[in-house]
Amino acid sequence: MASNRKTPRASDDLVDWFTVSYKSIYTVVGIVLAGAAAFGYYYYVQNAPPPPPPTETVITQPTAHFSGIEGTVKVKAVGTFEWISADSSIALKKSDIVRTGPGSAAEIRFFDGTVVAVGADSLIMIEASSSDPSSRKSKVGWRVSNGKVEFQVPPRGAAGGEAEISTPTVTARTETAATGAISVAQSGESDVRVYGGQVMARTKAGDTIELTQNEGVKIDPSGKAGVEVKLPGVPVLLSPTNQSEVAYPDPTRAITLLAWKPVPEATSYQVLLDYSPHFNRPLVDRGGIKENSVEVRGLDTGKYYWRVAAVDRDGVIGRFSDFSRFAVARPSGAAQGDGPPPPLTIDTLDVRANILQIKGRTEPGATVTVNGQRVDVHADGSFNEFIQLGKVGRQFVVIKAVGINGGENEQRRPVLVAD
Numbered sequence: 001m002a003s004n005r006k007t008p009r010a011s012d013d014l015v016d017w018f019t020v021s022y023k024s025i026y027t028v029v030g031i032v033l034a035g036a037a038a039f040g041y042y043y044y045v046q047n048a049p050p051p052p053p054p055t056e057t058v059i060t061q062p063t064a065h066f067s068g069i070e071g072t073v074k075v076k077a078v079g080t081f082e083w084i085s086a087d088s089s090i091a092l093k094k095s096d097i098v099r100t101g102p103g104s105a106a107e108i109r110f111f112d113g114t115v116v117a118v119g120a121d122s123l124i125m126i127e128a129s130s131s132d133p134s135s136r137k138s139k140v141g142w143r144v145s146n147g148k149v150e151f152q153v154p155p156r157g158a159a160g161g162e163a164e165i166s167t168p169t170v171t172a173r174t175e176t177a178a179t180g181a182i183s184v185a186q187s188g189e190s191d192v193r194v195y196g197g198q199v200m201a202r203t204k205a206g207d208t209i210e211l212t213q214n215e216g217v218k219i220d221p222s223g224k225a226g227v228e229v230k231l232p233g234v235p236v237l238l239s240p241t242n243q244s245e246v247a248y249p250d251p252t253r254a255i256t257l258l259a260w261k262p263v264p265e266a267t268s269y270q271v272l273l274d275y276s277p278h279f280n281r282p283l284v285d286r287g288g289i290k291e292n293s294v295e296v297r298g299l300d301t302g303k304y305y306w307r308v309a310a311v312d313r314d315g316v317i318g319r320f321s322d323f324s325r326f327a328v329a330r331p332s333g334a335a336q337g338d339g340p341p342p343p344l345t346i347d348t349l350d351v352r353a354n355i356l357q358i359k360g361r362t363e364p365g366a367t368v369t370v371n372g373q374r375v376d377v378h379a380d381g382s383f384n385e386f387i388q389l390g391k392v393g394r395q396f397v398v399i400k401a402v403g404i405n406g407g408e409n410e411q412r413r414p415v416l417v418a419d
Contacts, residue, residue: 062111062131063091064140069386070278070376071104071120088386089352096126100147105278110140113154114163119183120280122147128164137161148183153197169223170209172201180211181319188221193231195319214318232310232318235269235292236261240326247331252298256328258306259293260321266310269294270317273306276376277323283379287311300365302377303327342366342403344411348384351415354392359384362401362409369400392417 066073066088073086078095086098086106098118100106106118110129118124128141136157141164142149153163155177165172165182167190172182178197184190192201192209193216201209204223211217214231238259240246248254258271271294273284283304284296304327309320348359358370364381367374375385389395395417400410 062129062138063093064108064110064126064129065091066106067109067115068105068107068117068278069384070106070276070280071384072101073104073106073118074099074101087352087357088355092126092129094126094129097123098126099123103281105276105280107278108142112138112140112161114140115152116142117150117278119148119150119278122149124149127166135159139164141165143167144182144184146184146186148181150181151179153178167219168204169221170201170203170219170225172199174199190219192217192219193319195231216316229314229316231316232265232312233263234319235263235266235308235310235321237306237308237321237324240324242324242326245327245329247329249331251301251328251330254297254299254328256296256299257293258296258308260308262292263310263318265312266318267313268311270309270311271306272308272320273304275302275304275378277305277325279305279307279323281379299328301328301330302365302367303374340403341407341409342401344368344399344401344409346399346411346413349397349413349415351389351417354389354417356387356389356397356415357385358387358397358399360399363403365403367402369398371397389415389417392419 066086069086069088074083075086075090076083076097078093083099092098092108098106098108100118100120100122102121104120108116108118111131123145125143125145127143128139131138136159138161143166145168151163151165153174156175160175162173162175167182167184168188169190170192172192174197176197178194178199180192180194180199182190182192192211194211194213196213199211201211203209203219203225207225209217209225209228211228215228216231217228218226220226238261239257246256268287269289269292270287271284271289272279272282273296274282286294303325305323305325307320307323310318342363344360344362346358346360348357350357358375360383362368362377362381362383364379366377366381368377368383369375370385370387373387375383377383394414396412396414398410398412400408402408
């Protein structure tokens with residue numbers, strides 16, 4: 001029987017051969033590419049540079065500086081045993097100690113804008129002044145061993161930050177804008193007051209406290225917290241208004257009326273009047289005032305600062321008002337410059353960088369200027385001021401004292417400001 005199988009044609013064999021050949025080529029190419037990729041990966045892994053070691057967060061140590069000095073203020077730098085006089089060129093770092101004498105005051109400004117006003121007879125230590133460069137989060141802190149400080153913590157940016165204030169019996173913290181005061185008495189009792197913002201505190205005895213605006217608490221020497229109290233409101237000063245001038249033909253016999261708006265919860269008021277906005281040596285420190293005004297007699301010519309605090313029925317003293325400054329003068333028609341010149345003694349004239357420290361004495365009530373810039377004269381006629389000089393090189397500074405009777409005493413002193 002004849003077979004039905006057909007003999008393959010030559011064209012079919014050619015198609016099959018090309019089909020097999022293309023598949024083989026694609027397979028070989030794929031194998032070559034896969035091998036090249038594997039080799040490249042192996043080569044990269046073997047020859048790639050080693051990864052950098054993990055970086056540790058480095059904390060820089062930004063500093064704090066004195067933005068105000070009055071009277072005797074001393075500094076003991078960390079690792080030293082010597083107390084040196086404070087000046088604005090000193091950079092305060094962690095563990096530096098600051099001490100104010102009687103009738104003295106200092107203002108410290110941290111790198112983040114936090115301001116600490118240190119009262120008289122106080123001892124504080126800088127405990128933190130740092131910024132994390134990776135997160136830009138800041139931390140400032142100080143410890144009050146004795147005396148009183150007022151603080152103002154600015155608003156925090158997106159990075160945030162923390163301020164910490166401690167005493168022997170309590171540690172207070174805030175991560176927001178806040179103002180307040182904290183003091184340590186000779187008995188060891190601590191007093192924490194918050195005028196604005198929020199502060200969290202923990203005492204040595206383990207008590208946890210949260211204080212907000214116009215609240216305060218006292219902590220006994222053992223670290224036990226007392227009852228939280230609400231502070232009375234802040235008086236609004238009326239007269240004399242800030243930057244005003246009152247004129248009397250004979251100021252020594254005149255009566256100056258200090259007046260303010262009454263505070264509803266107040267049963268009395270405390271009034272301070274001083275030559276200085278620090279109120280560290282007040283001319284008038286009068287409490288128990290039942291009215292919303294008080295008379296002050298016999299003020300000499302010169303500038304004065306005053307402020308008032310309300311006291312409630314439990315004897316709790318509220319926050320003092322912002323100060324108001326006024327000047328006492330004679331009428332413009334009064335004779336000027338015909339009195340005897342006041343004494344003018346310069347004890348210290350020292351230049352550091354472009355900061356001039358001038359310390360001396362004149363008569364009480366006299367006005368003293370340095371290159372036209374007025375300096376604060378204390379009640380006893382002494383002055384100690386830091387003046388920023390605007391140019392470098394050798395130059396003269398002009399110190400001028402005008403007495404209460406109009407007499408003038410002027411001195412020109414050479415100084416050298418280094419470039």
